[in-house]
Amino acid sequence: MTKTFCIILTILLFTACSKETAEPDTAPAESMYFPPLTGTNWETKSIADLKWNQNAVQPLLDYLQLKNSKSFIILVNGRIVLENYFNKHTASTNWYWASAGKTLTSTVTGIAQQENLLNINDKVSKYLGTGWTNETLAKENLITCKHLLTMTSGLDDSTDDVDPASLIYKADAGTRWAYHNVYVKLQDVVKKASGQSWETYFNSKLRDKIGMDGTWVQIDVNSVYTSTSRSMARFGLLILNKGKWENNTILNEAYFNEATTTSQNINLGYGYLWWINGKTSYHLPQSQLTFQGSVIPTAPNDMFMALGKNDQKIYVIPSKKMVVIRMGDAADNENLALSDFDKTLWEKINALYQ
Template identity: 45%
Template sequence: MVFQIAISFSQSIYFPPSNSSVWDTLSISRLGWCPDKVNDFYNYLDEQQTKSFILLKDGKIVLEKYFGSFTKDSLWIWYSAGKSLHSVLIGIAQEKGDLNINLKTSDYLGKGWTSLPPEKEDLITVRHQLTMTSGLNELAFFCVEPGCLIYKADAGTRWAYHNGPYDLLKDVLESASQQNINVFTTLQLKIKIGMSSGIWIQVPPNHYFLSTARDMARFGLLMQNKMVWNGNPVLRDTAYYNAMISSSQELNPSYGYLWWLNGKQSHIKPSGPSSVPGPISPHAPEDIFTAGGAMGQFVSVSRNTGLIMIRQGLSASDDLSGLDLHDLIWERIMDLGCITSNSASQKKESIHLYPNPSQRYISVDIPNTSPIEAKIYDLQGRLIQKSFDPKIDLKGFSKGIYIIAVTDKSNNLIKIQKIILQ
């Protein structure tokens, strides 16, 4: 079935060679994707002011598109997607013995790096900087001077998206490693995974990473393969890797160590501070973890499906992590599948699944009495249930989004539809 092919569990991962423009591809036909839908998707990306877009499946390029004057050699700023890269660098530094994330930040920056009383400042650890739980007031969002870093709550008791404490991780890393951040990044990461571009620049008071889209994709591929590049470990500390992409605290379960996590019960947006029910990207695979930056810079990784989405560009949104655009893009990716048979297409148009949303039952309205089979999948592509009854009973299912694929007696796919169970 097209749906099963399109989001099947990942196979062995391909790694592109270093110092080469060679990168194996995978045709959209292998995934059962429709050329017309892909063209419409590219038009959508263009409308959203996208500069570059790459989609990998098991390491191979399925989609790669550059817009306007942009090329595969063009550099673009990661904005806050660089936070996730920084998290990896901190993990490497800890593995080398340069630092310990559970120690006080003042052990690396010195006392008085905030305007807090000493006993409150000493509560803040490097881990709090990684998890956005420093307790510092985020109103002076970008400022890193002590006078701007004022008390709001004890460290670890409040989650707030705050650039200042994050940005000071650069100073923590450089103090602990005794290396400039660009030197550290090159020696510990870029050389090992074949990144030919990539540089940290200072835009006072903050610093940002720039690279090509393909080097962004290399970073995503490293994360997808658990920090091992083509058999060579870049970070051996599996506990740290798992902590990066797991809920780091209960306040915002959709946040790890500077990574956004999908599939959680609730999330706090960068605009915060209120918790919002549901996952950050309900239309994306549930296991996705994302490096997200302002105006929609994404390194979005799903290990279960083998998909990695890279996007660089501009956006009209003022969302500091681009999460709204992230879900809209994934919604379109998950709808790229098509049915090539004309007769099947006609059947598809005449079949209806209702009600949607539903509280328990979904009815399959088909114009004749031909036998059908309905398969219900979760967003990770796992088959949850089969039904030969045109009235599908979803009793016992958790609330959320599912996909129903309907086949006829010849096993031809005649309908795919997302349904919402309330």
């Protein structure tokens, strides 16, 4: 009897252990959330639920207010963790994206390519005709749409003007990286290729499909996007999900991967109008110097960014399933895209979860 009981007990223990090994008690990964296309409903996630450091929240918000911020949003898995507005800015107030909006142009160019309206490897003059620059025909024909996406057109970057007389030869396309407003010619390419106005195509293929608001406005020679902060967050969420919104592919993954990785061998920190973190070197606007190390050394290495004048920011961090938005005036003095603000801001953000 005793021997039989021991055998039964051994079998039960073995079965229990086997079941525990086969089915570990782990919580399922949280699903990605997408807010409705209309209305103000948006799921949230608390600092406590994430087991983040509540004591680090107020120092972050104090720093943002001190540095002339108007809005700040953190999404994790699409859910709002922090959403704060400063200096009389509100959730319904529009603000300009500045050069952070270059990534909208990059995305819509990719959409037009996947619809077989254009090919980024084609020369720009295929769509705009010859004479769109002040270069010789031979040099102009070297410039492809991809050169505009990667800031390697070779055109003189000493002016922001994009009329033909101002687009002067500096180097052969593909041999020199320089931050240049000529990228805006991609909007003309999409216009010609689609037979629609830039804004009509943009609205139907991107904005309306992910529930953004906002409009394009002309400021000097620049076509600048303005929207609410949540619209900027929606775009960041789309990009976090490699161009998909729920089950809908807005931008194909192949183009997304090209756009958010190093696009040429001169500025390793640049994709298709996206800034790339975690590389061994990078260039900055209005400089031909090579800087060693990561663009923002205090931020995650897998992060990529939309950076605009006066510190308009979209940070996308795939490893943390996180999107961070900052809109406002310049944190310190006026700057083109990157500043010391980024470095300190990421020290404050890191304190939330380290």
